[in-house]
Amino acid sequence: MRKIPARRTHRLRVLAAPVAVVMAAGIALSGCGLQTGSAYVQKVQPASIEPIPALKGVNLAVGSKDFDEQIILGYIAIIALKAAGADITDRTNIKGSDSQRQALLAGGTDVEWEYTGTAWISYLKNTKPIVDPHHQFVAVQQADAKNGITWVDPAPMNNTYAFAVTPQNQKKYNLHMISDVKRLAQTNPKAATFCLETEFTSRDDGMPGVEKAYGFTLPKQNFQTMDTGLVYTRTQEGSCTFGEVFTTDGRIKGLGLKTLEDDKHFFPNYNAALSVRTEIMNKYPQIAQLFAPIAAKLTTEEIGALNTKVTVDGDDASQVALNWMAKNGFVRSPDAKTNGQA
Template identity: 55%
Template sequence: MSRRGALKLFSAAAAGAALTGCGLSSGSSVPLSVRPGSIKPVPELEGVPLTVGSKDFTEQIVLAYIAEFALVAAGADVRDLSNITGSASARNALVSKQIDVVWEYTGSSWISYNGKTDPIPDAIAQYEAVRKLDIEQNGVTWFAPSLNSDNTYALALNRENADRLGVHTLSDLKRLGQEKPDELSFCLESEFASRNDGMPGVAETYGFAVDPGRVETLNTGTIYTATATGKACNFGEVFTTDGRIQALDLKVLEDDKKFFPRYNLAVTVRVDMLEKYPQLEDVFQPISDRLNNQELLDLNAGVDVDGRDPADVARDWMVKQGFVTL
């Protein structure tokens, strides 16, 4: 399932991230320099060659640079291989030792990489389950979880419509459908509109009907603007850490029955890598502890709304948090 590929792509391809006949290239140097801050040099990581990868959308690219700056401060010899096209390609790059470190989402591995059809609603239980599964079956381990960062699906509407319709949770859509069925109009991606873990499942779980005549199938970027104007639809499919939610002042409906899978962040490496360098946990856990949905919204908005380079956004955040210095 290409759920993550649906997010807005960062338009400039990172150097060295192109696919070739022999696989991924060796990567490029870290684009900006940093010095240690609260992340101090780690003797065991001094000069250790580590390649950081990412998928090909804004949040992943920013997170890759955050990881790179952290590892540089710790003393590693870091290469940048961010912006790998497609979630499966990024995962394969990790397993095949073309990259060593990548931020990952619990839901992506559970559903997309491991083919599980029943997500676990509790974030901790989902993290532990996917970690155990990946260790046993794929030689990949997870650490430094950020359980307050959940980039999952949601439905949103503009503030005017939220006030006018009086909806705050997905459960409110059942009442709205009974009282004002014409107001249940949706802007969705084609995949989300038809998948069981998308709109059909939402409607079944929350007990409302979706009229195909009131569904507009659009691409991701258009959904945000269409939802903000409220002309093509009242409700739009969004991702919960997308910076455009904040920029367009959209109201995200609470998933009060916890239908959508958890997409919590954690760092993934091969099992042998963490066994050899357990110090990586100490480097990354403080970063994960600072990340949450609001921080990710701000980071993503810096790129997608303000038009800044993701490396600059990542470094500024790391400096602000005190993890590195200039």
């Protein structure tokens, strides 16, 4: 199986020290890591998306973080809004979660896709996730309303943590759920090895929390820490039995890895949902209706397949987004290649 390059494709779960972001009426784009992306000039025509007269000629800035999944989602939003009649400022690929969040709060962007778990824990400073994904979304929606942010009903896709194993190790050690790690840790502790990101080894919602929730403890030598991209390849190569991964990452499928069921529901839900400045949503409430059928199609499997096309195959994120939107009948485009699009 071919190796896949270690690209930065995961969501930043814990924010670094706050970035000084200065945005007033004349927003200082280059000074805060917020820049206008390469202009999205592909012409799209509405299909099931119908023009929204109120949006005609309205300029909306669409933002995203700087990893593949977020850029794909950003272009899906751009395509939908363009098809509905809006003019777009492309501010996808903002460097860092904190910069992206501050851009939305300060009006540097108007629309973005965000994750419920990220907002609940990192932005809204809660320590315990809510197990039920709907209740988690409602809690985020209500809390962030105080910050002038409106959340639109989330997609079913859940980009949360997971542990991945190779098919060979899955069969060899009979691994299907995280509870099986406890059995392996007790019966064959030398085989219960993990490839992890550095911060995951010390966080409450990382390995210490997993050990506590699932009732096992392993010595430090069972854990190897490394950059995110290396986790996938080292797990596939057999350097460790378990790799800490993100459930929608295209490298899981690309490397043929299998994820274990979180049978105790330890990890938070990271459902993606459209987040819009309330000022914009109040002016153009049709945005919610526009994105409802799009979000409904964005399952974990769907976004994982799209991520694979970008992360593994090297396809352009904007073209992948356009192909997907055309395949699902939201837009028409003479450039969209719908055959075989996942």
